[in-house]
Amino acid sequence: MTSVEPPEHVRATFGLREVTPVALGNWEGGWRFGDVVLSPVADHARAAWSANVRESLSVDGLRLARPVRATDGRYVVSGWRADTYLEGAAEPRHDEVVSVSVRLHQATAQLERPRFLAQAPVVPWVDVDVFVAADRATWDAVPLRSLRAGGAQLSTSPDGRRSLELIGQLATLRKPVRTPSQLVHGDLFGTVLFAGARTPGLSDITPYWRPAPWAAAVIVVDALAWGGADDGLLERWADLPEWPQMLLRAIIFRLIVHTLHPRSTPHAFPGLARTADMVRLVL
Structure with a gap:
């Protein structure tokens, strides 16, 4: 899905007045202007932070899209950001994506927690709030307590009700984890860009404050549920700290997103249910 073209004043502010735009399919509605991509921003604070x-972040074995500042120094102009273009597209190279996660989070371990990650979402939610709320609910001492306290509308569809039942069952299997939280990218599946044998690329960072192995577990859950990954992916990364509990929280997180997100479809549930069964077996 592509967005509307960036308006003329935004192009001019980023110095892109004379360049013909090309719509991109893998930059969240972005448009390429030569070596620069303009992308619509859903949340200003998160975009500026990223x-x-x-x-300045340097990650071994990873190409990072660098921000292109506007002529007045801003990162975001009228809801648009600019970044250097990276060649590549998402590919089902799941183990390589997990490897990217490990290297990336070694580099982000020293970053401070952004203030916006400590703030609870306020109804009515925008898209990003769904994921923030699902993340909080996943780690609640009482399952889904923060959602119900915040007035969230939980799905009443058949697959939504089945998801809630499954969440309740899985939550009883949680045990305390000791791995410290840090700044992680919580949405790497489908966002790492591959171009043949070139170093993988990454166009953005979606911040969460959770243990680094949890971010790897989200990749594995997504790849098993929807990406056609082989079942061995789950076992191949078993040496990551507290791996079974990280997988458990990753599948709970995705099930909560499924019950909350207005664009969730019944077709997404069978893959999640199957992955939940696989996770139970390693606990």
Whole structure:
């Protein structure tokens, strides 16, 4: 899905007045202007934070899109951000994506927690709030307590009700984890860009404050549920700290997103249910 083209004043502010735009399919509604991509911004604070981090972050074996500042120094102009273009597309190279996660989170371990990650979402939610709320609910001492306290509308569809039942069952299997939380990218599946034998690329960072192995577990859950990954993917990364509990929280997180997100479809549930069964077996 592509967005509307960036308006003329946004192009001019980023110095892209004379370049013909090309719509991109893998940059969240982005448009390529030569070596620069303009992308619509869903959340200004998160976009500015990501740009600031990517401006100087160095990760072994990873190409990072660097922010392109506007002529007045801003990262975001009228709901658009600019980044250097990275060649590549998402591919089902799942183990390589997990490897990217491990290297990336070694580099982000020293980053401070952004203030916006400590703030609870307020109804009515925008898209990003669904994921923030699902993340909080996953780690609640009482399952889904923060959602119900915040007035969230939980799905009443058949697959939504089945998801809630499954969440309740899985939550009883949680045990305390000791791995410290840090800044992680919680949405790497489908966002790492591959171009043949070139170093993988990454166009953005979606921040969460959770243990690094949890972010790897989300990749594995997504790949098993929807990406056609082989079942061995789950076992191949078993040496990551507290792996069974990280997988458990990753599948609970995705099930909660499924019950909350307005664009969830029944077709997404069978893969999640099957992955939940696989996770139970390693606990």
